[in-house]
Amino acid sequence: MREFGYERVFDIPGAVALLGASPDARFLGGGTNLVDLMKAGVERPALLIDVTELPLDAVEFTQDGLRIGATVTNSDLAAHPEVRRHYPALAQAVLAGASGQLRNMATVGGNLLQRTRCGYFTDLSKPCNKRSPGSGCPALTGEHHNHAILGGSKHCVATHPSDMAVALAAFDAVISYETADGPGELPMTEFYLPVGDTPHVETALPPGALITGVTLPPAPVATHSRYRKVRERASYAFAIASIAAALEVQDGVVRDVRLAFGAVASRPWRARAAEQVLIGGQANAAAYAAAADAELAAAEALPENGYKVTLMRNLVVAVLTELTEEAPR
Known part of the structure; x- marks a missing residue:
């Protein structure tokens, strides 16, 4: 595992500025995906910026819909009474996604940014276009029983692992983020990019962006939902x-x-x-x-x-x- 620095931040502008000054840095929430990939040698950041103390841990239901802060843990999201009442499929998806121990650590923002991956991505002895662009996709002729049947390409057929993101997609979620140039938003339909010939580029987030939250617009139909x-x-x-x-x-x-x-x-x-x-x-x-x-x-x-x-x-x-x-x- 490569040596890395660690800094904890307490305000959003400071977090964005620190990432901008350290291009080889990564934001750290619960670390349930990032740290695993660091251990495997797939991710090698020089600096981890701990964002868990940022004021982004609220879940609020208003006439404008459901607002979920990026540092809300999966456990808190699934247990929130307004989520369970108005978007039951979202609560069910989060509970289906991981064990209680992982849900207690994993954050909403981190869940959205977990890497789309398969066994070849984490095996450094094998080629992988996501890990090493242009090296090839061995899954096409190798092990692929759990790979994509929709929207894939000859460059990658891995599937997105998040359960939570599936429910968010059904309910037209909007992702909010902050950059050095100010705030921005991306609809869930535009947040994840098609595979195309650049499978290593997974989201449309601009460089240096910090996810600050997710908003689900009012959807009466969502009260009668299931995952x-x-x-x-x-x-x-x-x-x-x-x-x-x-x-x-x-x-x-x-x-x-x-x-x-x-x-x-x-x-x-x-x-x-x-x-x-x-x-x-x-x-x-x-x-x-x-x-x-x-x-x-x-x-x-x-x-x-x-x-x-x-x-x-x-x-x-x-x-x-x-x-x-x-x-x-």
């Missing part, structure tokens, strides 16, 4: 497929719906095509299957991960059917 995660073992592990879904049905007709998929792409996948098929249509299993098929028509499976198409289709039908049966009458 479902499928993984290969019951203990905490990355998903092989997941879904965040919210549904409003009136007189047997879908009036509003939000869908986002996880573990099928390099970023949380907002299922816009499926939503468009469902709005105004009948709320039944046949319609849900047709909507899933519309979204998954763009899937490009590799030899060992084609099962994800069927799995994701079944998840859409199962979760939307459950929400329909449980809808207020």
Whole structure:
């Protein structure tokens, strides 16, 4: 592990200025991903800037929606009564994401910035375009049973690991950040970049930016929502497929719906095509299957991960059917 410096900051301008003066520095929240990658030799920052004492640890629900500070821990987010009441799928996603010990340390900002990765990324003996641009993607012909079926490229087919980000994508979250030039915002749909030929560039955050919080706009449909995660073992592990879904049905007709998929792409996948098929249509299993098929028509499976198409289709039908049966009458 490379030797590194450590500094704790107590105000946002100071944090941004310190990063600007130290290009080889990284912000440190809970460290649950960054420190692991440092141990593996994948990340080698010269300086860690501890941001956990910044005044960004509040969760507030107002008429403008839900505002979550960047240093809020995953445990506090999942347990917050307003989150559980107004955005239950978000609370469920956070609880599904990691063990209690990790949730107590991990922060919202850090969760959003965890690296999209697979086993080749953390194995320094193997090539990886994310770790060493231009070196190749061995997953294409190697181990790829849990890799992307949507939005991948010949340069990378790793999947985004965050459960929380899938729920945030379903509810049109907006990411706030601060730079030396002032504050800015990015919709969740623009925050994560497509893989393209630069898989090592994962977000649209400008250089030197510090995430300060996440805002979810008011969404009445979100009160009737669910997050479902499928993984290969019951203990905490990355998903092989997941879904965040919210549904409003009136007189047997879908009036509003939000869908986002996880573990099928390099970023949380907002299922816009499926939503468009469902709005105004009948709320039944046949319609849900047709909507899933519309979204998954763009899937490009590799030899060992084609099962994800069927799995994701079944998840859409199962979760939307459950929400329909449980809808207020």
